[in-house]
Amino acid sequence: MSDHLIVRSIGPAAAIQDLGRPGFMSVGLTRGGASDPTALHEGAALLRQAPSSAVLEMAGMGGVFEASAEIRIALTGAVMDASIDGTSVQWNASHSVPAGSILKIGAMRQGNFGYLHVGGGFDTPSYLGTRGCHLSAGLGRLIQAGDQLPIGEDKSKDAGCQLVPEQRLDGGKIRFVRSMQSNKFDDATMTRFTKTEFRRDPRGNRQGIRMDFVGDGFQSGGQLNIVSEVTIAGDIQITGDGTPFVLMHECQTTGGYPRIGMILPCDLNKVAQAPVGSLLRFELLTLEEGTAVQARANAVLSGLRKSVKPLVRDVSSIQNLLSYQLISGAISAKDSPLD
Amino acid sequence: MTENLEIPETWPQIKTVGLAGVIVTFSGALSEPANRAAIAFRAAVGEMEWRDIEEINSTLVSTFLRINLSVHKPEPIIERLQELVDSKDWLSAPLPTGRTLWRVPTLFGTGRAPQLAEAAEMAGRTVEQAVTDLSTTRMRVLTIGFAPGQPYLGTLPEHWDLPRQTNITPNVPAGSLVTAVRQFCLFPYDTPTGWRHVGATGFLSFRPNSAHPFPLSAGDEMIFDPVSEAEFVQIESVDHSGNGGAQTEVLG
Secondary structure (H helix, E strand, O other): OOOEEEEEEEOOOEEEEOOOOOOOHHHOOOOOOOOOHHHHHHHHHHHOOOOOOOEEEEEOEEEEEEEOOOEEEEEEEEEEEEEEOOEEOOOOEEEEEOOOOEEEEEEEEEEEEEEEEEOOOEOOOOEOOEOOOEHHHOEOOOOOOOOEEEEOOOOOOOOOEEOOOOOOOOOEEEEEEOOOOHHHOOHHHHHHHHHOOEEEEEEEOOOEEEEEOOOOOOOOOOHHHOOOEEOOOOEEEEOOOOOEEEEOOOOOOEEOOOEEEEEOHHHHHHHHHOOOOOEEEEEEEOHHHHHHHHHHHHHHHHOHHHHOEEOOOOHHHOOOHHHOOOOOOOOOOOOOOOO | OOOOOOOOOOOOEEEEEOOOEEEEEOOOOOOHHHHHHHHHHHHHHHHHOOOOOOEEEEOOOEEEEEOOOOOOOHHHHHHHHHHHHHOOOHHHOOOOOOEEEEEEEEEEOOOOOOOHHHHHHHOOOOHHHHHHHHHHOOEEEEEEOOOOOOEEEEOOOHHHOOOOOOOOEEEEOOOEEEEEOOEEEEOOOOEEEOOEEEEEOOEOOOOOOOOOOOOOOOOOEEEEEEOOHHHHHHHHHHOOOOEOOOEEEEEO
């Protein structure tokens, strides 16, 4: 049997993910994939492997895992408490996990979706060509306690690296461009939309997230007689009562509500990771500005490997510092260290 | 003097869709020619084999081309599309060849499709007339969407312009034929719906474990042949493929 990760316990919404399943839009299946694709690129850079490798996406809480053999892991996305055999380990870093060791991923500190990567990627069954779970389409299932997740062949042994992730876990400014139905909203409505402070509503899932706000809705002209049209992750859809919903990666392929605009792919991560109640503000870019911003973001992702640095343990991050033996064996300043 | 002068919209329209692609829309309302144009234009764009296009989809009245606009500039793409749009009258273009006609054995009414009588009454038809209408109208897959493989089929005669229910039926089983607004939907999964459940079939429009998980394409045609309850049960007992005893024929 190949190396595998034994799932001792797991949160209620963990699933194998990847960069999604493009090419099935015309038969009603959206791309799907990880809620925070940037985290997949970061994990791949830390482990020096392809960003298409399958990972474990953990929403809200983590789990307890045991490695069947020595493996490499990387931890990215929403920041969570993590430890290997009781010693806390850094997030946004890669680590070695000895065979039989217990990896615990606990409470979420910041963000919504945390990622556990393994060297070689998870080698779980693929559905329609890729391994990512697409829950709303019934492809794959949530991970359960007792599952043994097979791991692909790992060509490297390098671990103990870190990177500084792109800031994206607390909402903030979300950039968008006009889309095919933006002209159904008058200038005053568009301006008000870009000046409104929204809060991420608790009503949200992998298909869409509601934006909460105070004041009048953002109605378009002819809201009720629009012909159903393609929907894509990143669409800002305005429902009948004027409330914006941001469509996420498992959205449907078609929908009848008008879209005021579409969020840049590089900023959709921020919406996915924004905790309930966090502030979000939408900034309208021209198509030219938007393509330039996105092109720069693409370049950052492809250059991530260059920003990976060796892990230097920061003493302040050692939670059980007092349990470490720091005194005996300490040498005298006067004695020769070679004695 | 300025009035609220409506600027008449002209069609087709070519627009960018965020940074995700470009859409060509043939009408502001659903019509048979606009849907036919969207399907025909999709086939024509497919034949061009333009390398910047990642996938092509046709919706009710549009053809959507997924193109990464942060990599490919939209202006030259729009120019090429405009040229293709102008090359003929797409509203009178024929549907592409090589589509499939599906004849699907269907049990109308009974406990397996309990809203036939209600729907017939709303359409002003007897149950017998309703079955004739629903089983003899050759329906086109207008588009596929909402759920994987799920077809929207049109178009029934005008008296079948039934509104959706105000109450949602909590669950109709996979293979159910439901109707509203002169259309059918054929559900791939058990699902809640506001459409009325008039027929049962063994036809699954999404077969995730099959070599051909998506049997239908936009532009295919479907006829729902009525069968008796005994015949339906017989088909169910022998055909476990998800095809529900359907017969196919290639349309020239």
